[in-house]
Amino acid sequence: MTELTDVAESDLRGIRDLDIDDVLAYVHRDLKRLPDYTELYKRYLRQRWDVYELDFSQDVADWRERMTQEERDAFVGISAGFHHGERQVEVELPVFMLGGSEESKIYMSSQIEDEARHTVFFDRFYREVVGMPGDSVQEVLDASFEHVSETFVGPFGLLAYQADELRKDPEDPAARVRYGTTYFLWIEGVLALSVMKITLTYCRERGFLPGYYTGFTATCRDEARHVQFGMRFLRDSVQEDPRLLLQIHETLRTILAINGAASRRLALESLGWTPEEVRRLMIRQLHMKLTDVGIAIPPDIREMVSRIEPELAGG
């Protein structure tokens, strides 16, 4: 438990020394209990960090001199997903804040701020370390878009259209649950945590990119609050109206149906990951949320889950 207390209480300097596996354990520790929205908001106030305090000077040297071209390509190929992902979850979240309880709205204000800060984190990394050109946040995003694989484009697009649907009636419980399944369960609970595990394990094992490691590990700790909020929201929604479980299922059917498409190959082997390991990682991330939160899934979805493609980023 000591490690997990360290995870909860570290400042940015201390986060640099944390093991990413302890942070991932911290994400899941509270899934069975699921803290309420006010507790998560209080935690946010203690854990927020300053993205402009990060120092990328060693990262620049590692990127240019110590990493191979193959490693750089794989790293950009996978992290570009969340360069765009952080922006997507930032801009599509305000519409969700319009519905729900007052406690939920107060908590949501903190998550919107987190996601904006995460967007700045990637903007700084892509600008200062990778060296992508651009004067504005949008220009840097445009420069990295070609590296974003379908694994991310599909779910982020789905979220954008679900947010538009929610805009018509922000209190519609079924639309909120469908949106929440894509956002909190799949994009945060599976895609984000998988990208974190892959890139941060690489950084830690090789001793590379300390600025990225610190910022994205702090991001992962923020993600613990987001995923716990989301799983609490889904659990409470289904407890209140069991028919909403079908909305989770329909959303998962669409997500899993589009998950297999990848137009390019990306060799994650150079970061130390085989396709089979990536596949197991994603399945485990999804299973942990579903079982800990008690979301039952029918046989056809279980079958789709077991077929999850190894091509997290197309390879």
Next chain:
Amino acid sequence: MRFFTPEWAEAARAAVDAGPERAGKLPTYWNWIDRARTGYTATWALGVRETGEYLVLRWKDGKCAEAEITSDPSAADYVLAAGADTWRELREGADPGRVVMYRQLRLERGDVLAFFRVIYFFVESLAALSRLRTD
């Protein structure tokens, strides 16, 4: 050929039916699209917000059977619309996946989950019809 004329609509039908150039993307990606397309029966209406005109594409059993230009898209399963700027960007080579991800083409009517279940088939169809030469 002028954009959003009957002649262009027929060329768009033929282009989406043939699909885009397959070079440069993994065969497994096209397999996914072929599976999504097999037996696909639905009608898409793709509009220009400023003029209120829609290109209606009717898919029947995986073939794009009919196309027309209309200002009444009410018979379509999925009604989408974008501004003239977005259509111009697409004709100039903008990535259609990016256009979807940034919701530049809005779904005005239709089931979001069902629409997304074939999303890359839709994206590649949008690519195919955007590449038609127009003046």
